[in-house]
Amino acid sequence: MNPYIVGAFLPILLSLIFQKTKSRKKRGLPVDVGGEPGYALRNYRFDAPVESLWDGVTTISELFEQSCKKFPNKPLFGTRKFISKESEKSHDGRYFEKFHLGDYEWLNYVQAFDTICNFASGLIQLGHKKEERVAIFADTRAQWQIALQGCFRQNLTVVTIYASLGEEALCHSLNETEVTTVICGQKELKKLIDISGQLDTVKRVIWINEEGISNDTSQFQNAASWTVSSFVEVEKLGKENPVEANLPLSADVAVIMYTSGSTGLPKGVMMSHGNVLATVAAVMTIVPGLGSKDVYLAYLPLAHILELAAESVMIAAGASIGYGSPLTLTDTSNKIKKGTKGDASVLGPTLMTAVPAILDRIRDGVRKNVNAKGGLAKKLFDVGYSRRFAAINGSWFGAWGLEKLLWDFLVFSKVRAVLGGDVRFLLSGGAPLSGDTQRFINICLGLPLGEGKGVDETVDAIAFTDRDETPVGQAKPPIPCCLLQLIDWPEGGYLTTDSPMPRGEIVIGGPNVTPGYFKNEEKTKEVYKLDERGMRWFYTGDIGRFHPDGCLEIIDRKKDIVKLQHGEYVSLGKVETALIVSPYVENIMLHADPFHSYCVALVTVASHALESWAQKQGITFSNLSDLCQKEEAVKEVHASLVKAARESRLEKFEIPSRIKLLPEPWTPESGLVTAALKLKREALRKVFTEELSKLYA
Numbered sequence: 258m259n260p261y262i263v264g265a266f267l268p269i270l271l272s273l274i275f276q277k278t279k280s281r282k283k284r285g286l287p288v289d290v291g292g293e294p295g296y297a298l299r300n301y302r303f304d305a306p307v308e309s310l311w312d313g314v315t316t317i318s319e320l321f322e323q324s325c326k327k328f329p330n331k332p333l334f335g336t337r338k339f340i341s342k343e344s345e346k347s348h349d350g351r352y353f354e355k356f357h358l359g360d361y362e363w364l365n366y367v368q369a370f371d372t373i374c375n376f377a378s379g380l381i382q383l384g385h386k387k388e389e390r391v392a393i394f395a396d397t398r399a400q401w402q403i404a405l406q407g408c409f410r411q412n413l414t415v416v417t418i419y420a421s422l423g424e425e426a427l428c429h430s431l432n433e434t435e436v437t438t439v440i441c442g443q444k445e446l447k448k449l450i451d452i453s454g455q456l457d458t459v460k461r462v463i464w465i466n467e468e469g470i471s472n473d474t475s476q477f478q479n480a481a482s483w484t485v486s487s488f489v490e491v492e493k494l495g496k497e498n499p500v501e502a503n504l505p506l507s508a509d510v511a512v513i514m515y516t517s518g519s520t521g522l523p524k525g526v527m528m529s530h531g532n533v534l535a536t537v538a539a540v541m542t543i544v545p546g547l548g549s550k551d552v553y554l555a556y557l558p559l560a561h562i563l564e565l566a567a568e569s570v571m572i573a574a575g576a577s578i579g580y581g582s583p584l585t586l587t588d589t590s591n592k593i594k595k596g597t598k599g600d601a602s603v604l605g606p607t608l609m610t611a612v613p614a615i616l617d618r619i620r621d622g623v624r625k626n627v628n629a630k631g632g633l634a635k636k637l638f639d640v641g642y643s644r645r646f647a648a649i650n651g652s653w654f655g656a657w658g659l660e661k662l663l664w665d666f667l668v669f670s671k672v673r674a675v676l677g678g679d680v681r682f683l684l685s686g687g688a689p690l691s692g693d694t695q696r697f698i699n700i701c702l703g704l705p706l707g708e709g710k711g712v713d714e715t716v717d718a719i720a721f722t723d724r725d726e727t728p729v730g731q732a733k734p735p736i737p738c739c740l741l742q743l744i745d746w747p748e749g750g751y752l753t754t755d756s757p758m759p760r761g762e763i764v765i766g767g768p769n770v771t772p773g774y775f776k777n778e779e780k781t782k783e784v785y786k787l788d789e790r791g792m793r794w795f796y797t798g799d800i801g802r803f804h805p806d807g808c809l810e811i812i813d814r815k816k817d818i819v820k821l822q823h824g825e826y827v828s829l830g831k832v833e834t835a836l837i838v839s840p841y842v843e844n845i846m847l848h849a850d851p852f853h854s855y856c857v858a859l860v861t862v863a864s865h866a867l868e869s870w871a872q873k874q875g876i877t878f879s880n881l882s883d884l885c886q887k888e889e890a891v892k893e894v895h896a897s898l899v900k901a902a903r904e905s906r907l908e909k910f911e912i913p914s915r916i917k918l919l920p921e922p923w924t925p926e927s928g929l930v931t932a933a934l935k936l937k938r939e940a941l942r943k944v945f946t947e948e949l950s951k952l953y954a
Contacts, residue, residue: 285807
């Protein structure tokens with residue numbers, strides 16, 4: 258055979274062999290477990306769930322101290338120097354605050370450790386008792402992490418609270434946990450003063466000194482019967498009056514994490530040191546090449562376990578953490594003064610964590626910029642993107658080589674500069690990431706993007722993209738610190754015996770499964786179970802299926818609560834109950850997609866009511882099916898739904914933005930509703946896949 262022909266086809270042949278071999282690799286392996294009968298998997302690289310990777314380290318405080326001894330002179334916490342602040346007038350006449358920020362100023366590991374020990378001692382000297390709880394109510398910054406580690410050195414449980422939490426939820430969180438000391442930023446201090454009369458147990462408030470903001474808090478000193486001190490004062494007090502450390506045990510509660518909650522008031526998830534350590538250890542095995550040369554940009558809320566765990570991973574690796582904010586992240590961020598640099602440009606991070614909304618914003622910003630330039634720049638981008646897309650989805654070898662370097666030089670290096678130009682790995686979590694955005698990041702930033710799935714009750718750890726692949730899709734292998742099990746849910750029609758893939762409710766077992774909800778024994782007993790082997794399991798309420806390679810895909814939710822793209826929770830049943838009162842509606846199914854910020858709905862119409870309206874309006878139609886296609890009919894039914902929603906005081910994001918009118922009713926015989934006329938959502942989604950896709954188009 259002609260050697261040139263062999264040479265031409267050899268890369269393709271090798272690529273096909275490689276892909277075939279890769280597709281056979283098992284990412285999750287069957288494992289025998291206790292508890293309810295089901296189908297369970299473990300991570301393929303570990304025989305048992307990972308608890309710790311370090312001999313003698315069983316808590317987050319021990320892990321931190323170990324890194325401080327190992328990397329004493331390595332920069333740890335970095336904060337940008339404040340230069341100036343000014344108001345900038347926009348086109349509509351409004352004024353916006355803009356910052357000019359300088360380089361990062363650093364504390365190394367040993368300096369940070371000394372500061373933490375001093376703060377811990379100052380907290381005790383201030384009068385905080387060892388059995389009392391501390392709340393941190395502030396934006397992400399170095400002092401947040403210093404306060405956290407300081408509390409851990411005295412075995413104090415920390416209540417984490419979003420800086421954006423509303424007054425009712427804030428009062429509930431502080432009162433339920435009987436917090437006596439609150440550590441907060443200055444804007445959060447004002448919020449606390451406003452609700453001081455509703456707080457039952459708070460005795461002390463420690464406010465964080467901030468550059469560019471007046472440090473005069475005399476106006477707050479007499480506003481409530483609290484001791485109000487600055488962060489710097491507490492640190493100085495501890496330095497002058499050191500207190501011996503009182504280190505925690507693995508089972509001790511490290512944090513009680515309050516989030517916005519899906520319905521009603523937020524629940525506080527108790528997380529032990531061992532729980533958090535297990536997740537940190539698992540992630541350490543996943544991020545490729547993680548080490549002390551890495552630089553991490555921290556800007557997501559530390560009140561969420563995603564950021565807290567990510568920073569703990571960085572500390573374990575001896576990496577450097579530079580703090581920023583979503584509003585100062587890039588050169589074009591809202592609070593960055595024009596002509597000055599954003600956090601990413603100044604820091605040059607190698608690692609970042611992001612939520613899908615941030616990545617979607619980066620994708621949309623790049624596309625908007627490319628479209629605005631037009632001409633040759635847009636043509637080059639479009640050709641480069643399509644070539645890289647074809648290469649990645651075709652020959653493995655085609656994704657590399659000289660052509661890749663060429664497109665990087667001509668097009669994608671400019672995109673990569675948005676995040677500083679040095680990022681080598683991105684971790685996405687907090688919500689599902691769309692395949693379009695994931696592929697865009699892979700191509701334009703030229704780096705792997707790992708996606709994690711998890712919930713607070715399992716310290717954000719369930720499944721995670723493996724380190725040696727970057728597939729686009731929602732199926733992920735089990736994270737090494739836990740076991741994944743599917744159990745039958747006959748009422749919903751999901752069984753572990755289903756073909757071609759086992760399906761059922763997702764149950765998580767392992768050292769990352771938390772003790773439960775604070776002061777909520779009833780709810781804890783409902784969703785947490787201890788099996789006969791001593792393994793603790795959490796019942797997620799999510800429905801999943803296992804792919805042949807041992808990866809998990811989440812496909813449904815038992816309680817019909819869906820989290821939209823920007824974090825809002827929609828209770829499908831609640832909204833449907835409110836909307837079905839419309840005279841034009843016989844039945845309705847609300848559909849919410851985590852990849853979008855709005856809802857849509859399928860509506861089976863009440864034929865008599867809609868036909869009567871059409872006749873009065875003089876609208877001609879041949880039959881009900883024809884009428885359902887009329888734009889006027891869709892507008893009328895949608896207006897009636899909006900009216901019903903407002904009368905029930907639904908939120909704007911709960912009201913369907915688009916609807917599809919259907920002439921045929923849903924009956925038990927059709928398999929779309931139960932005998933009790935309850936919706937079969939999965940069946941409806943399958944039957945009306947095309948209609949739902951068009952509503953989101």
